[in-house]
Amino acid sequence: MTSTEALLRSLRRELRDGGLRGCLLVRDLHTGAEVGIDADVPLPSASLVKVPLALATAERVRRGDLDGGQPVDVAPGRITTPGPTGLSRFRHPARVAVDDLLYLSVCLSDSTAADALFDLTPPDRVTVQLKAWGLSGITVRHRVGELTDTPAERFETGQVHLAHALAINAGASAEIGGRGHRLPQLDTTRASTGTARAWADLLQALWLPSAIPADVATTVRELMRHNLVRQRLAPDFSSDATTWSSKTGTLLNLRHEVGVVEHADGQVFAVAALTESSVPASAQPGAEALMAHAARTLRDHLRQR
Numbered sequence: 001m002t003s004t005e006a007l008l009r010s011l012r013r014e015l016r017d018g019g020l021r022g023c024l025l026v027r028d029l030h031t032g033a034e035v036g037i038d039a040d041v042p043l044p045s046a047s048l049v050k051v052p053l054a055l056a057t058a059e060r061v062r063r064g065d066l067d068g069g070q071p072v073d074v075a076p077g078r079i080t081t082p083g084p085t086g087l088s089r090f091r092h093p094a095r096v097a098v099d100d101l102l103y104l105s106v107c108l109s110d111s112t113a114a115d116a117l118f119d120l121t122p123p124d125r126v127t128v129q130l131k132a133w134g135l136s137g138i139t140v141r142h143r144v145g146e147l148t149d150t151p152a153e154r155f156e157t158g159q160v161h162l163a164h165a166l167a168i169n170a171g172a173s174a175e176i177g178g179r180g181h182r183l184p185q186l187d188t189t190r191a192s193t194g195t196a197r198a199w200a201d202l203l204q205a206l207w208l209p210s211a212i213p214a215d216v217a218t219t220v221r222e223l224m225r226h227n228l229v230r231q232r233l234a235p236d237f238s239s240d241a242t243t244w245s246s247k248t249g250t251l252l253n254l255r256h257e258v259g260v261v262e263h264a265d266g267q268v269f270a271v272a273a274l275t276e277s278s279v280p281a282s283a284q285p286g287a288e289a290l291m292a293h294a295a296r297t298l299r300d301h302l303r304q305r
Contacts, residue, residue, distance in 0.1 A: 007301055008037055011294050018290040019279040025196040026298040029207055029260070029268040033305060035298050036196060036272075042137075043274045044191040046249035048199065048256055049126075049140050050105045050114050051220065055212065056126040057102060057117050058219045066120060068099035074116050086110030106223040106247060111144040118143045123192070130202075133211040137198025141191060186252065196272040199258040203270035207260055221245060224259065231285075233273060236292040237261045237299075246271075253277040255288060267303065271295050 015022045015037075023043055025036030060066040074087055074094045086104040087094060088111055096104070096113070098120070104113035118126075123140040130138055204210070206217045206224075224245040230238070232255065237244040246259025258272045273295045277287050 023274040039196040042193040046251035048249035056129040058216045087112035114144040138194035199272040236296040
């Protein structure tokens with residue numbers, strides 16, 4: 001058994017013991033070397049779709065189809081559970097420019113702002129744009145608002161664990177990734193989906209020269225660099241000698257993060273960590289620490305090769 005095989009076996013066991021099934025990939029963007037676990041298994045993307053949405057929107061601004069300063073009228077957010085930020089918490093109508101909607105959508109993961117952008121560029125158009133740039137493996141099928149119509153919104157705060165139990169048990173007989181899941185948001189045949197490899201490909205296209213216009217890529221990289229949701233992988237990738245740019249995605253028992261870590265010595269790694277939890281609880285800091293540990297261990301393995 002090689003050292004890589006032994007490492008992957010150990011990480012699979014650690015994830016399993018911690019109640020996680022993970023799809024991870026870490027890629028050295030300079031050499032192309034990569035290492036991962038189940039990197040080609042599709043999982044529902046949740047809020048990760050806000051990155052392709054930002055790309056498609058920024059491209060339309062570049063082409064002149066949209067004006068970044070164009071004001072958009074946004075109705076008050078529908079506050080259903082504690083936690084949403086930005087426009088999702090507004091109680092009165094607001095008028096926000098397209099560029100500022102991009103900031104709110106990516107940096108604050110504001111779903112109301114994202115759906116205001118989806119009103120301008122529908123999900124199928126986002127997918128078409130990705131394919132036009134040669135990016136496959138990520139499909140955007142619905143607006144973000146559909147992610148707030150799950151069993152979690154039907155239970156009282158103290159009973160949210162029951163929604164997580166339903167999500168876990170409803171998919172227990174399905175293969176990893178939720179194909180055939182009873183909840184449409186977790187069914188990979190109906191939900192917006194992506195694989196760890198596809199997300200790594202998108203990150204590579206953002207950080208290295210690609211079919212994505214340079215100014216569009218720069219816009220989205222900057223948004224990801226200023227992401228404020230940083231409790232998941234950031235503790236293991238942020239330091240005075242690194243820059244961590246990322247986007248998270250969370251839905252019921254799904255916890256994802258994709259990002260790029262840039263080291264002061266010039267090394268650059270794309271990191272995609274997609275996970276499903278088998279523990280019926282909404283707050284799982286231990287699971288987030290475990291997925292971060294697994295991602296960093298894969299990164300460290302590549303650095304030592």
